[in-house]
Amino acid sequence: MKYLDEYRNETIARRIVDELGRRTTRPWVLMEICGGQTHTLMRYGIDEILPRGIELVHGPGCPVCVTSLETIDKAIQIASRSDVTLISYGDMLRVPGSHSDLLHVKAQGGDVRIVYSPTEALKFARANPDRKVVFFAVGFETTAPANAMVVWQAKREGLTNFSTLASHVLVPPAMRALLAAPRNRVQGFIGPGHVCTVMGYREYERLIAEFRVPIVVGGFEPLDLLEAILMLVTQLEEGRAVIENQYVRSVTYNGNLLAQKVMAEVFEVCDRKWRGIGGIPDSGLRLRPEYSEFDADRIFGTEGVTADEPAECISAEVLQGLKKPTDCSAFGTRCTPENPLGAPMVSSEGACAAYHQYRRLAIAGRANH
Amino acid sequence: MPQETKLEVALACAVPMPSRDSVLLGHGSGGRMSGELLRNILLPALRNPILERLDDQAVLGVGESRIAFTTDSYVVKPLFFPGGDIGTLAVNGTVNDLAMGGAEPLYLSLALILEEGLPFDTLRRVMESIRVAAALAGVVVVTGDTKVVERGSGDGLFVNTSGIGLVPCGVDLSADKARPGDRVLLSGTIGDHGIAILSQREGLEFASTVSSDTVALHTLVTAVLRASSEIRCLRDPTRGGVSSSLNEIAARSHVGIELVGDAIPIREDVRGACEILGLDPLYVANEGKLLAIVAPQAAEAVLAAMRQHPLGRNAQMIGTVTNSHPKIVTLRTWLGTSRVVDLLSGEQLPRIC
Numbered sequence: 170m171k172y173l174d175e176y177r178n179e180t181i182a183r184r185i186v187d188e189l190g191r192r193t194t195r196p197w198v199l200m201e202i203c204g205g206q207t208h209t210l211m212r213y214g215i216d217e218i219l220p221r222g223i224e225l226v227h228g229p230g231c232p233v234c235v236t237s238l239e240t241i242d243k244a245i246q247i248a249s250r251s252d253v254t255l256i257s258y259g260d261m262l263r264v265p266g267s268h269s270d271l272l273h274v275k276a277q278g279g280d281v282r283i284v285y286s287p288t289e290a291l292k293f294a295r296a297n298p299d300r301k302v303v304f305f306a307v308g309f310e311t312t313a314p315a316n317a318m319v320v321w322q323a324k325r326e327g328l329t330n331f332s333t334l335a336s337h338v339l340v341p342p343a344m345r346a347l348l349a350a351p352r353n354r355v356q357g358f359i360g361p362g363h364v365c366t367v368m369g370y371r372e373y374e375r376l377i378a379e380f381r382v383p384i385v386v387g388g389f390e391p392l393d394l395l396e397a398i399l400m401l402v403t404q405l406e407e408g409r410a411v412i413e414n415q416y417v418r419s420v421t422y423n424g425n426l427l428a429q430k431v432m433a434e435v436f437e438v439c440d441r442k443w444r445g446i447g448g449i450p451d452s453g454l455r456l457r458p459e460y461s462e463f464d465a466d467r468i469f470g471t472e473g474v475t476a477d478e479p480a481e482c483i484s485a486e487v488l489q490g491l492k493k494p495t496d497c498s499a500f501g502t503r504c505t506p507e508n509p510l511g512a513p514m515v516s517s518e519g520a521c522a523a524y525h526q527y528r529r530l531a532i533a534g535r536a537n538h
Numbered sequence: 539m540p541q542e543t544k545l546e547v548a549l550a551c552a553v554p555m556p557s558r559d560s561v562l563l564g565h566g567s568g569g570r571m572s573g574e575l576l577r578n579i580l581l582p583a584l585r586n587p588i589l590e591r592l593d594d595q596a597v598l599g600v601g602e603s604r605i606a607f608t609t610d611s612y613v614v615k616p617l618f619f620p621g622g623d624i625g626t627l628a629v630n631g632t633v634n635d636l637a638m639g640g641a642e643p644l645y646l647s648l649a650l651i652l653e654e655g656l657p658f659d660t661l662r663r664v665m666e667s668i669r670v671a672a673a674l675a676g677v678v679v680v681t682g683d684t685k686v687v688e689r690g691s692g693d694g695l696f697v698n699t700s701g702i703g704l705v706p707c708g709v710d711l712s713a714d715k716a717r718p719g720d721r722v723l724l725s726g727t728i729g730d731h732g733i734a735i736l737s738q739r740e741g742l743e744f745a746s747t748v749s750s751d752t753v754a755l756h757t758l759v760t761a762v763l764r765a766s767s768e769i770r771c772l773r774d775p776t777r778g779g780v781s782s783s784l785n786e787i788a789a790r791s792h793v794g795i796e797l798v799g800d801a802i803p804i805r806e807d808v809r810g811a812c813e814i815l816g817l818d819p820l821y822v823a824n825e826g827k828l829l830a831i832v833a834p835q836a837a838e839a840v841l842a843a844m845r846q847h848p849l850g851r852n853a854q855m856i857g858t859v860t861n862s863h864p865k866i867v868t869l870r871t872w873l874g875t876s877r878v879v880d881l882l883s884g885e886q887l888p889r890i891c
Contacts, residue, residue: 218875
C-alpha cells in the first residue's frame with residue numbers, strides 16, 4: 170500500500186534500532202503524546218525492540234479518554250430526548266458517563282448515529298428538518314477545524330435544527346501541565362503529528378524555552394516513531410533541547426492556516442476539565458458567543474451538569490508515566506475494555522486498552538512466574 | 539504555577555461501571571459480548587451435549603446416517619450490496635455452516651419477516667437471488683414461513699434459513715480437535731464482505747471497489763476433505779472475522795495459535811479502507827472464506843488442493859497451533875515482535891482520528 174508500506178520496512182527498522190543502541194548511553198524517559206502513536210507502538214511491539222533504558226510513557230492524547238465525565242453525561246442527557254438525533258464519532262459511544270453510555274441510550278430507543286465526518290451530520294440536519302440534530306464535537310486540534318467548518322456552514326445556511334456539543338481540548342497546555350507537575354519524569358516528547366499538521370509547531374517553541382525539553386513532531390507509522398525516538402535520544406545525548414519535525418510529509422512550521430482561520434472564527438479558548446487529569450487552564454475550545462445559537466449545551470439547558478470523578482483508578486499516574494497500566498490491581502480483572510473503570514481503558518487508543526489488547530500474553534506470563 | 543497544585547489534587551478518573559441489563563448491538567458482534575450472552579442466558583436454559591459443542595452446526599445420528607443441522611438469521615443492512623444481497627447471503631451462509639461440518643448440503647427452510655411497506659419489487663429481487671444461490675449450491679428450499687411486522691419494527695426484511703445435510707462416513711470435524719503442531723490454512727483474502735457492506739452504510743459511504751465474497755463453500759470443503767483425512771476443524775470466519783473463529787478454536791481445544799502477519803492475504807483496497815476507517819481486517823466479516831486446521835503432515839497437500847479450486851486460489855498457510863499460551867491467539871509482526879489477537883469486546887467502532 171503506497172505511503173504506508175514504505176514506513177513498515179523491517180530492514181530500515183532494524184537499522185534505526187541498531188543506531189539507537191549505539192547512541193544510547195543512559196536511561197531516558199520519553200512520552201508519545203498521541204493515542205494513535207500509543208496504538209502503533211503496542212500493535213507492533215516497538216517498545217520491545219528498543220534498547221534497554223529507553224522507556225516510553227503514554228501521553229494523554231486520546232480524545233475519547235480525556236473527554237470529561239460531565240461532557241459525556243451531557244451528551245447522554247441530550248441523546249435521551251425523543252426530539253433529538255445525536256451524531257457522534259464511533260468510539261465515543263462506548264465511553265461510560267456517570268450512570269450509562271451512549272450505546273445504552275441507543276439500546277433504549279435514543280436516536281444515536283455514527284459518522285466519520287461532521288459534514289454527514291450537517292447533511293442529516295438538512296434532510297430532516299423535524300429533528301433536532303446535535304453533533305458531539307470532541308477531539309484535539311485535529312478534529313476542531315472540520316467541526317468549526319460545519320458550524321460556520323450551518324450559520325451561513327441559516328439552519329435552525331443543527332447544533333454541536335463542543336468540547337475540544339488543546340495539546341500544548343496539557344504538555345505544560347505535565348511538565349510543571351512536581352513528579353514529572355518525562356525528558357522528551359514525541360509531538361502529535363496530526364495536531365501539528367493543523368497547528369504547525371510554532372507553539373511548542375515556548376514549551377522548550379520554558380522547560381528545556383526536546384520535542385520531535387512524529388508520525389504514526391512504525392518507522393515514523395522509531396525515527397522520532399532516534400531524533401529525541403540524539404538530542405538528549407547531545408544535551409540539546411529543540412523542536413524537530415520528523416513528520417515532514419505532513420507537518421509544516423505554520424500548519425494549515427486555512428484550518429486555523431475557521432477554528433478561530435468559530436471557537437475561542439477556554440479552561441477545560443480533562444478526564445484523568447483535571448482542570449487545565451486555557452486547554453479547551455468552546456463556541457464563540459456569536460455562534461451560541463449552535464451551542465447544544467445552551468439550547469438543551471445542560472450547562473449546569475457536573476460530575477465528580479471518584480478517585481479509584483491510577484490513570485493519573487499512568488498518564489504521567491509514574492506507573493504502567495499493568496501496575497494497576499484492577500487491570501484486566503475489574504477493569505477491562507467491556508467494563509472500563511477509567512478513561513485509558515475506554516478507547517483502543519487509551520494506554521490501558523492498548524496494553525490489554527496487545528499485551529495480555531506478557532501479562533499472563535508475568536502472573537505465572 | 540497554578541497548574542501544579544491542580545494537577546496533583548485532581549488526578550483521578552475512575553467511573554462506575556455501567557450496568558449491563560439489556561441487549562446492546564455489541565452482543566451481536568460475534569466477539570466477547572456474544573460469548574457472554576450465550577454463556578449467561580442462552581445455554582443455561584437449554585443445556586445438552588450436542589448444543590454445547592458450539593460448532594456451526596449440530597451433527598445428529600439418525601439411523602445409520604449422520605445429519606448436519608443448522609440455522610442462521612440474516613439482518614444485513616443495506617439489503618443489497620456490491621457482490622450480493624440478503625438473499626444470496628441467507629442461502630450461502632447456511633450452506634457454509636453445514637459445509638464446515640463436512641456435510642453435503644441438501645435442504646433448506648426459508649422464513650421471511652417482512653416489514654409493512656416493503657416494495658414487492660425488492661422482495662422479488664431477493665427471491666430471485668435466493669433461487670439462483672440455491673441452484674448454484676445444489677440445495678432445495680423445501681419449507682418456509684412468512685410473517686409481516688408493522689412499519690418501523692424491522693429493517694424491511696429479515697431472513698432466516700435452516701439447513702440439513704449429510705455428513706460422509708469418517709468425517710468428524712470440531713473446534714475442539716486442534717492439536718499443537720497443526721497448521722492453520724486460509725482459503726483467500728479477508729475482510730472483503732465487511733468492507734463492501736461498510737462502504738454502503740448511511741453516513742459512512744465511501745467509494746470502494748470491494749465486493750462481498752459471499753459464496754457457497756461446500757465444493758471447496760469437498761476438495762479439502764478429499765486431499766487429506768487429517769482435517770481437524772473447518773470454520774468460515776463470518777461475523778467477528780478470522781480473529782473470532784481462531785479464538786474460539788483456541789479456547790475449545792485448549793491450545794494457542796500463532797499467526798504470521800505477513801502470510802495473511804488481504805486485498806490492497808480492503809487494507810486501505812481498514813487503514814482509513816481504523817479497523818483491523820482480522821475482525822472484519824467474510825462470507826466466502828474457509829479456515830482449516832490440519833495435521834502438519836497434511837498441510838502441503840491440503841494447501842495445494844485449495845489452490846487448485848477456484849475459491850481457494852489465494853490460499854495461504856497463515857499459522858501454527860502451539861501448546862504455549864493456551865487459549866490465546868498471537869500474531870508475529872513483520873518487525874519480529876508478537877502481539878495478542880484478542881476477541882473483540884463489542885462492536886468494532888470507527889475511531890475519531
